[in-house]
Amino acid sequence: MAASTPNMSKAQQQIGRLPIAPIIPDLLATLALHPRVIVSAPPGSGKTTGLPLCLLDAPWLAGRRILLLEPRRLAARMAANWMASLLDEPVGQTVGYRIRLEKKISSATRIEVVTEGILTRMLQDDPSLAQIGAVIFDEFHERSIHADLALALCLDMSESLREDLRILIMSATLELDPLHRLLDEAPLICGQGESYPVALRYLPPALTRQQPNHLYDFQHTVRITTAAVIQAFNEQGGDLLVFLPGIGEIKAVADRLGVLAQEQNCLIRPLYGDLSGSLQDEAIRPGRQRRIVLATSIAETSLTIEGITTVVDAGYRRSPRFDPNCGMTRLITERVSQAGAKQRAGRAGRLGPGICYRLWAEAFHQTLPPHNRPEILEADLCRLALELCQWGVKDPSELAWLDLPPAGPYAQAITLLHDLGAVDGNGSLTPHGQKLATLPLHPRLGHLLLIGAELGQLDAACDLAALLSERDPILPAPHGERSADLELRFMALAAFRQGRQGELRSLNGDLSSCRRIDQVSKRLHQLGNQPKKHPNASFGLGSLLVYAYPDRVANCRPDSPERYLLAGGRGARLAIGDPLAGLAFIVAPIIDAGHREGRIFLAAEITLKELRDLHHQLISSHSKLYWDERDCLVSRKEERIGAIVLSTTPQAVLEPNLMLQALLTRIRKEGLSILPWDRKARNFQARINSLRCWQPEAGWPDLFEATLLENLEDWLAPYLNNLLCLSQLASLNLLAILEAGLSWEQRNLAAQLTPVQITVPSGTRHPLEYTDDGRSPILSVRLQEMFGLEDTPLVCNRIPVLLHLLSPASRPVQVTSDLRGFWDTTYPLVKKELQGRYPRHHWPGDPRTAPPTARIKKKKN
DNA sequence: CTCTCCCT
Numbered sequence: 069m070a071a072s073t074p075n076m077s078k079a080q081q082q083i084g085r086l087p088i089a090p091i092i093p094d095l096l097a098t099l100a101l102h103p104r105v106i107v108s109a110p111p112g113s114g115k116t117t118g119l120p121l122c123l124l125d126a127p128w129l130a131g132r133r134i135l136l137l138e139p140r141r142l143a144a145r146m147a148a149n150w151m152a153s154l155l156d157e158p159v160g161q162t163v164g165y166r167i168r169l170e171k172k173i174s175s176a177t178r179i180e181v182v183t184e185g186i187l188t189r190m191l192q193d194d195p196s197l198a199q200i201g202a203v204i205f206d207e208f209h210e211r212s213i214h215a216d217l218a219l220a221l222c223l224d225m226s227e228s229l230r231e232d233l234r235i236l237i238m239s240a241t242l243e244l245d246p247l248h249r250l251l252d253e254a255p256l257i258c259g260q261g262e263s264y265p266v267a268l269r270y271l272p273p274a275l276t277r278q279q280p281n282h283l284y285d286f287q288h289t290v291r292i293t294t295a296a297v298i299q300a301f302n303e304q305g306g307d308l309l310v311f312l313p314g315i316g317e318i319k320a321v322a323d324r325l326g327v328l329a330q331e332q333n334c335l336i337r338p339l340y341g342d343l344s345g346s347l348q349d350e351a352i353r354p355g356r357q358r359r360i361v362l363a364t365s366i367a368e369t370s371l372t373i374e375g376i377t378t379v380v381d382a383g384y385r386r387s388p389r390f391d392p393n394c395g396m397t398r399l400i401t402e403r404v405s406q407a408g409a410k411q412r413a414g415r416a417g418r419l420g421p422g423i424c425y426r427l428w429a430e431a432f433h434q435t436l437p438p439h440n441r442p443e444i445l446e447a448d449l450c451r452l453a454l455e456l457c458q459w460g461v462k463d464p465s466e467l468a469w470l471d472l473p474p475a476g477p478y479a480q481a482i483t484l485l486h487d488l489g490a491v492d493g494n495g496s497l498t499p500h501g502q503k504l505a506t507l508p509l510h511p512r513l514g515h516l517l518l519i520g521a522e523l524g525q526l527d528a529a530c531d532l533a534a535l536l537s538e539r540d541p542i543l544p545a546p547h548g549e550r551s552a553d554l555e556l557r558f559m560a561l562a563a564f565r566q567g568r569q570g571e572l573r574s575l576n577g578d579l580s581s582c583r584r585i586d587q588v589s590k591r592l593h594q595l596g597n598q599p600k601k602h603p604n605a606s607f608g609l610g611s612l613l614v615y616a617y618p619d620r621v622a623n624c625r626p627d628s629p630e631r632y633l634l635a636g637g638r639g640a641r642l643a644i645g646d647p648l649a650g651l652a653f654i655v656a657p658i659i660d661a662g663h664r665e666g667r668i669f670l671a672a673e674i675t676l677k678e679l680r681d682l683h684h685q686l687i688s689s690h691s692k693l694y695w696d697e698r699d700c701l702v703s704r705k706e707e708r709i710g711a712i713v714l715s716t717t718p719q720a721v722l723e724p725n726l727m728l729q730a731l732l733t734r735i736r737k738e739g740l741s742i743l744p745w746d747r748k749a750r751n752f753q754a755r756i757n758s759l760r761c762w763q764p765e766a767g768w769p770d771l772f773e774a775t776l777l778e779n780l781e782d783w784l785a786p787y788l789n790n791l792l793c794l795s796q797l798a799s800l801n802l803l804a805i806l807e808a809g810l811s812w813e814q815r816n817l818a819a820q821l822t823p824v825q826i827t828v829p830s831g832t833r834h835p836l837e838y839t840d841d842g843r844s845p846i847l848s849v850r851l852q853e854m855f856g857l858e859d860t861p862l863v864c865n866r867i868p869v870l871l872h873l874l875s876p877a878s879r880p881v882q883v884t885s886d887l888r889g890f891w892d893t894t895y896p897l898v899k900k901e902l903q904g905r906y907p908r909h910h911w912p913g914d915p916r917t918a919p920p921t922a923r924i925k926k927k928k929n
Numbered sequence: 930c931t932c933t934c935c936c937t
Binding site: 139140141166167168169171183184185186188189190192193210212213214284286313314315316317319320340341342364365366368369370385386387388399400401443451506507508509510537540544595658660667669 | 930931932933934935936937
């Protein structure tokens with residue numbers, strides 16, 4: 069190693085003792101030839117601190133810096149401190165770090181440890197990374213959305229600008245094949261770790277719970293986990309770490325373990341993210357008493373707990389999933405992955421051999437998903453979409469990904485960016501979008517900051533953006549709910565800033581969260597634009613929030629003070645008894661989408677007056693027509709914010725065109741039978757439709773039901789002017805209306821070709837009944853009236869009518885279209901019967917020449 | 930019955 073690096077020999081000795089040491093020569097040789105390399109080594113191998121130091125004197129580095137990416141701030145700071153201490157230097161010399169709000173870097177710095185978001189910003193500012201010779205992705209198996217994005221950008225950039233850039237991916241457990249392909253068959257180097265064996269014991273619950281997709285059962289999980297903890301506590305010595313999906317389960321199990329804790333003099337320590345910093349520290353710190361630490365997945369990767377020899381894994385995790393349909397995220401409870409379970413078990417083997425109790429069957433283990441789903445498949449992609457737009461990418465598939473950002477959430481993200489004015493119709497960033505990209509915030513909150521600054525509300529906007537992007541500074545009461553009211557958070561922040569500790573405590577405020585929010589807010593203040601003067605602008609919190617969350621304006625429902633309707637169309641509710649409940653309007657930026665109804669966690673009041681005065685652009689106003697109970701049209705003017713109706717005012721004057729449209733829509737819905745059809749109109753329709761069948765080329769109009777419904781505007785609408793009620797339809801003369809659709813010539817021709825009536829030999833006129841489908845029209849006539857006629861009468865010059873021949877009492881005798889055939893073959897047969905039944909009538913032997921009659925025969929003289 | 934991180 070080069071003499072230019074101070075104290076390298078001492079560092080070299082230390083690194084030589086790490087489990088990762090044997091692969092270092094191989095790694096150096098490989099990196100000299102291949103710019104992209106994958107290193108796989110288990111936790112505890114020393115790769116995070118050992119490898120970057122070994123690369124310092126590589127010739128290809130040519131004086132440039134090494135970037136080491138860490139997924140968490142704490143890990144970044146610790147890695148930098150550890151490497152600096154190996155060099156006997158303070159951090160900030162050869163080794164430095166950069167995380168949000170904190171930077172220890174100097175001109176001498178050669179290794180820069182950064183958190184993942186920082187790399188994205190560096191790339192956006194200098195896409196060639198001119199000062200950087202190597203980028204190392206640590207803990208890449210966690211597949212955070214930031215790491216995936218940063219890798220996609222790095223690969224894109226290195227291909228076009230920097231083929232010499234070394235990209236080193238370090239991973240503990242990962243499906244390496246896809247990564248291998250993504251990196252053009254990059255060489256893979258595997259190293260050993262140093263951890264102790266962990267024995268696995270499977271404690272399967274009842275068989276019915278083994279189905280891969282069974283519904284999650286809170287009480288069942290609490291029951292079996294409690295039992296397993298007691299068993300493990302009695303069977304093993306040392307401290308226990310228990311993995312549960314969430315705070316609810318942790319509290320329930322803690323309650324059930326109370327007796328054990330007293331009898332055995334052991335400590336029950338909950339551990340989850342919302343816990344105050346001091347309580348988290350207390351859970352992590354080993355002591356003289358035996359401990360049972362009840363943790364969420366926070367202990368899987370983020371926190372290491374000393375002294376644990378036994379792990380109990382309930383087998384579930386809770387994780388967020390973005391729903392592009394409602395633009396919100398919901399928490400789901402899902403089975404732990406095989407990789408996650410391995411990680412959890414590994415927590416028992418840090419100091420010596422350990423044991424892990426798994427609450428599922430060994431055979432069932434194979435049905436668990438192999439890995440946690442990458443965050444990019446489940447997260448809100450708004451920020452990622454903004455970065456891609458800034459990178460100049462219109463379609464994510466232009467870049468190379470392990471998992472392409474899913475289309476639904478991506479489209480939702482672009483829509484939101486468009487609504488915020490950050491991208492134009494082409495998907496290019498607007499100047500406003502450019503500014504949003506430079507702010508370390510979700511685009512919604514960046515928008516809030518910029519608008520707030522413009523309105524002279526920079527202070528409030530910074531506090532709001534910081535509050536909404538950091539952990540809630542109000543802690544949940546031990547067994548109670550916490551109010552969703554954002555004002556409480558502002559009160560806690562004010563109490564913190566003014567050093568009023570007692571007030572902060574009485575609000576159940578968390579000191580470390582307040583400190584963090586205050587820092588972030590101050591930083592945002594520097595980034596925000598200079599406030600313009602708006603002397604009269606005094607904004608409520610809610611009013612400011614609406615700029616970032618116009619879709620989360622919510623209106624109290626009449627049935628319950630806790631239930632609200634969101635402008636986006638979904639329902640959401642406050643906790644029972646929340647002081648905000650009952651307010652007519654709130655804005656709710658933090659919501660869990662839930663299943664049927666969402667849950668509101670943070671909200672602020674807004675008044676109708678504020679909505680009208682300051683957010684009139686959200687209010688749409690239009691007339692809407694309704695059918696009243698008498699099926700008459702009434703008009704109301706409606707003001708809305710999305711799904712929320714602000715007001716309805718009855719209107720006396722109806723817009724004729726809207727009335728007509730409403731009427732036509734109603735007729736389409738009900739069908740043509742709602743119109744006053746009579747026999748004449750139906751027969752006319754049938755005649756014209758028959759003509760259309762018989763003379764397809766003659767241009768007869770189409771009066772079939774489906775076509776008429778489709779063309780209501782053309783043939784019916786002119787007769788519907790000023791009609792208000794369905795009952796008024798009865799006054800329509802449908803025959804006249806249909807006839808008007810034919811020319812004078814067509815009408816005459818139709819009358820000639822398809823007569824309405826026909827005169828039979830007896831001299832009587834009988835109606836012809838037509839059908840729609842071109843079958844022969846029906847002529848119902850007494851048999852005797854047809855005497856003297858040889859052939860079937862025709863319509864349309866060639867279509868024989870269908871004769872329904874009747875007895876003198878109008879009973880059916882025969883149906884035929886062939887009168888001649890009837891006279892020849894059937895008449896002689898029926899004649900005998902008719903004579904018997906109707907003896908007073910005349911039944912001639914030769915009906916073709918006999919005179920027709922409708923009367924009974926004369927008495928014999 | 931609220932997961933966890935992260936942002937010049």
